Amino acid sequence: MELNQTSPAPTSAMLETEEDPCRVEVTDMAIDGATLLICLCGLLGNAAVLWLLGFCIKRNPITVYILNLAVADFTFLLFMVISSILYMIDNICSAAVSLTYLRSVFLLSLFSYNMGLYLLTAISIERCVSILCPLWYRCHRPQHLSVVVCVLLWALSIAVVAVVTSLCLLHEHEPCQKALIFMYALNFLIFALPMVISNVILFVKVLCGSKRRQPKRLYIVIFLTVLFFLIFLVPLSIWSFLQQFRYIFASSQVMFLLASINSSINPFIYFLVGSCRRHCSLVSLQVAFRRVFEETAVTMTCN
Numbered sequence: 001m002e003l004n005q006t007s008p009a010p011t012s013a014m015l016e017t018e019e020d021p022c023r024v025e026v027t028d029m030a031i032d033g034a035t036l037l038i039c040l041c042g043l044l045g046n047a048a049v050l051w052l053l054g055f056c057i058k059r060n061p062i063t064v065y066i067l068n069l070a071v072a073d074f075t076f077l078l079f080m081v082i083s084s085i086l087y088m089i090d091n092i093c094s095a096a097v098s099l100t101y102l103r104s105v106f107l108l109s110l111f112s113y114n115m116g117l118y119l120l121t122a123i124s125i126e127r128c129v130s131i132l133c134p135l136w137y138r139c140h141r142p143q144h145l146s147v148v149v150c151v152l153l154w155a156l157s158i159a160v161v162a163v164v165t166s167l168c169l170l171h172e173h174e175p176c177q178k179a180l181i182f183m184y185a186l187n188f189l190i191f192a193l194p195m196v197i198s199n200v201i202l203f204v205k206v207l208c209g210s211k212r213r214q215p216k217r218l219y220i221v222i223f224l225t226v227l228f229f230l231i232f233l234v235p236l237s238i239w240s241f242l243q244q245f246r247y248i249f250a251s252s253q254v255m256f257l258l259a260s261i262n263s264s265i266n267p268f269i270y271f272l273v274g275s276c277r278r279h280c281s282l283v284s285l286q287v288a289f290r291r292v293f294e295e296t297a298v299t300m301t302c303n
Contacts, residue, residue: 042264
């Protein structure tokens with residue numbers, strides 16, 4: 001959880017529900033309803049990605065990352081569906097939903113939220129290396145590197161979220177605050193910054209390359225995915241960081257609505273980029289995905 005850079009913390013807006021348990025906010029209900037609808041569409045889209053990349057399309061190093069990214073987005077959206085429903089129930093006067101459970105759901109969403117950042121960083125660096133060192137990439141890249149990297153990133157995400165969850169649920173505010181700030185620093189310095197630098201290098205290399213060759217669909221997909229990731233998740237990162245210092249500039253519902261859009265939009269990016277040719281004719285979902293993710297064979301001797 002997501003996402004990225006930094007990750008969402010337990011919201012103070014949830015704390016406000018304890019003060020007036022029978023208060024109904026129309027705006028909050030509308031935002032939660034929109035979030036729920038977007039999450040349901042995103043679940044369908046990511047389920048299609050999981051099915052096509054898992055069973056219908058030949059796997060390659062990039063599709064391994066994309067498959068894991070779809071798992072992370074699907075998990076995040078599933079948590080957000082649960083959170084939105086619980087929030088809506090709690091907003092229409094229900095004492096059955098405990099604050100601890102609501103906070104647990106939001107903390108668990110960090111797992112998939114962080115994975116989105118970690119995987120996008122891995123994809124960006126891998127594509128950047130393939131452009132800067134094409135001969136080494138094709139001839140000497142370890143065969144199972146993508147699988148190993150994904151396993152390590154899942155383990156890192158589990159470890160980080162386990163520490164944050166234990167400190168935030170079982171201890172006072174100060175240990176939780178320190179754990180979250182450490183996680184923000186880790187996400188920004190180790191992942192978000194290299195991701196941005198890699199994409200800038202990739203963008204410059206593609207623009208400065210041969211004018212006869214148009215950018216590949218895969219590069220366009222990576223650009224758009226990272227761009228929307230930054231657009232929708234930078235506000236949430238800033239919000240969640242400032243909230244540790246009791247400064248709130250927007251409601252939690254708006255921030256998580258943006259995060260839900262980010263996790264839902266990737267399948268539509270894949271389809272639109274894969275279905276657009278000269279006349280931008282729509283094609284079947286499977287054909288569109290093949291155009292994006294199946295790499296063309298390039299003969300290169302490795303002596």
